[in-house]
Amino acid sequence: MEIKELKENKKQFLPLLLLADEQEDMIERYLDRGTMYVLDDDGVKCECVVTDEGKGVLEIKNIATEPAHQGKGYGKILIDFVAMEYKGKYSILQVGTGDSPLTIPFYEKCGFTYSHSIKNFFIDNYDHPIYEAGTQLVDMIILRRKL
Numbered sequence: 001m002e003i004k005e006l007k008e009n010k011k012q013f014l015p016l017l018l019l020a021d022e023q024e025d026m027i028e029r030y031l032d033r034g035t036m037y038v039l040d041d042d043g044v045k046c047e048c049v050v051t052d053e054g055k056g057v058l059e060i061k062n063i064a065t066e067p068a069h070q071g072k073g074y075g076k077i078l079i080d081f082v083a084m085e086y087k088g089k090y091s092i093l094q095v096g097t098g099d100s101p102l103t104i105p106f107y108e109k110c111g112f113t114y115s116h117s118i119k120n121f122f123i124d125n126y127d128h129p130i131y132e133a134g135t136q137l138v139d140m141i142i143l144r145r146k147l
């Protein structure tokens with residue numbers, strides 16, 4: 001298994017990126033300035049994109065595991081890799097997600113705890129309603145983990 005930074009042609013993994021963030025122009029807001037990592041285990045199984053949000057905060061903007069390979073530990077391995085890589089360089093690793101049973105428990109397993117919410121983020125920033133696990137996403141939930 002190998003985790004490497006992808007510096008060029010980040011959009012070759014657009015189907016994975018879209019799993020985590022279904023509106024392409026939202027991905028374009030952070031893809032160029034973001035640092036992208038791919039986990040390769042006999043083919044790319046998981047990717048994530050992190051950005052510098054200032055004041056010592058590093059944010060995971062996008063993380064997705066190939067559907068056939070979810071639940072095998074790849075997402076957690078990639079988050080732990082990012083945490084190790086940036087320890088001492090940033091003080092907080094943060095992630096924003098919808099209030100969904102498909103993502104919050106995953107981040108909690110990865111050591112994140114609730115920080116705050118951004119009201120109406122999914123209504124104000126997306127051009128269509130976003131549904132996850134049958135519920136419309138409204139507020140962005142920010143979770144944090146110390147680095």
Ligand SMILES: CC(C)(COP(=O)(O)OP(=O)(O)OC[C@H]1O[C@@H](n2cnc3c(N)ncnc32)[C@H](O)[C@@H]1OP(=O)(O)O)[C@@H](O)C(=O)NCCC(=O)NCCS
Nearest residue numbers: 019020064065070071072073074075076097102105106109
């Ligand atoms: C969320 C996602 C990235 C998790 O990746 P993954 O590789 O499947 O996660 P892992 O296998 O590393 O899971 C790590 C731990 O979280 C737990 N977990 C993962 N998803 C969970 C869920 N929906 N509910 C409860 N626990 C969950 C796992 O059971 C595992 O627990 P363990 O360490 O006790 O075994 C993956 O489900 C995904 O790609 N989803 C679609 C894209 C997406 O929604 N991205 C996040 C956008 S905010």
